[in-house]
Amino acid sequence: MxxxxxxxxxxxxxxxxxxxxxxxxxxxxxxxxxxxxxxxxxxxxxxxxxxxxxxxxxxxxxxxxxxxxxxxxxxxxxxxxxxxxxxxxxDLQPAGRCKDFWQIYGRQLAEIHLNHHPQFGFKEDNYIGFNPQKNTWMDNGIDFFRENRLRPQIDLAGNRSLLDTEDLKALENLLQKLPQIIPPQPASLIHGDLWSGNLITDHHGRPALIDPAVHYGWAEADLAMTDLFGRYPDEFFRAYEEVNPLESFYRSRFPLYNLYHLLNHLNLFGTGYLSRVRLTLKNLS
Missing domain, CATH: 3.30.200.20 (Phosphorylase Kinase; domain 1)
Structure with missing residues (x-):
């Protein structure tokens, strides 16, 4: 045993x-x-x-x-x-997914995101995988995403020589462009690590969430990770927007939000993720 x-x-x-x-x-x-x-x-x-x-x-x-x-x-x-x-x-005793699983989950996740806060951050720092996640409160979402999400991962990867000079230059240029790319959005309560493995079921087959990296951030950023390793079906997004409508062209911003997770995976697992980081930077340039 x-x-x-x-x-x-x-x-x-x-x-x-x-x-x-x-x-x-x-x-x-x-x-x-x-x-x-x-x-x-x-x-x-x-x-x-x-x-x-x-x-x-x-x-x-x-x-x-x-x-x-x-x-x-x-x-x-x-x-x-x-x-x-x-x-x-x-022990939730996961069972097969219930009828209308994706529609139910879409509406339920939207209910989480409808919990707003006047600032971006959380009452304490936490973790994204095994890496620290900085949650210092900030008034501005752009500043929060730049200084508490992207920059710590960039600095960590740079210190480990996982990124070269050109990578670092491209990332710094991107950091300066964030206000032109991302529209104003409220600070929503978000899971923070919504890859497919963190969505399971209970014994009734209902949607259940585990392993969070919780903070108040952009709802779009939470949804973006559902597109990083696989993709949620369209009925999920339709149901989600019945409860919490999204800004226009929100999917076009997913690669930018997911750069945080790709950099985190680069720092956690090594250079196998470098090509995806570089491709994302190329597409965003």
Whole structure:
């Protein structure tokens, strides 16, 4: 049986769940050990653990999950226990997608995005993958995206020699052009890491969101990542806009927003993502 953090075992016993009777590893995670655990009470839980995680990583994830739990929004797993190296969550027992899944999800995600804030940012910094994500409050969305999203990733990649002089020059030119490309938009509560793996289902097949990088940012930027590794169907976007209409030509701005995620992947996984970064820069120049 996998080694379980003692704090998790203690919580289970203190809450009359009994000892752990089964542990099943979950595939797909590249950062943390992910496990389904079952206890003597017959209840099951989802556990993430990582002894090498930054001290606040799982606590930040707890904050993000709690923030996403809004009326009319998608299912978000309950957090039972969070610590430096572990996060114990509700086991949603994912089932096949329900009828009208994409339409339901489109409207539910729009409900999250309708939660606005007068500033861009979040009450604390958090993480995008294993990299820190800066959430210092700013009044202007352009400044926030430039200084708290793109520039930290550019600096990190430059310091690691993952970008050459021409790349850095092209990126700096792009940073100066942001006000001409991106229209004014409110600061919306967003998931922040909406690749397909972070959209699952609960036991009824309803849409559920996990692994957030929550902050108040542009709704368009949240939607953009749905186009980065695959693509959501048109019925999702139609349903979304029934609740939260988007600015004209919003899809044309997706590559710019996704540059943040491509740079993050470059920093996380190496030069395999460099060609996509350069292609994006070429198309935006």
């Amino acid at each position: 996998k080694i379980i953090n003692p704090a998790v075992n203690y919580w289970l016993l203190e809450n009359q769940k009994g000892t752990i009777t089964a542990v099943d590893p979950v595939g797909g995670g590249c950062i943390h050990q992910a496990l389904f655990i079952r206890t003597e009470s017959g209840e099951s839980y989802f556990l993430k653990q990582n002894q090498a995680a930054p001290a606040d990583m799982f606590l930040s994830e707890e904050e993000g999950l709690n923030a996403l739990r809004v009326p009319g929004g998608p299912v978000v797993p309950k957090v039972f226990l969070a610590g430096k190296s572990y996060l114990l969550l509700e």
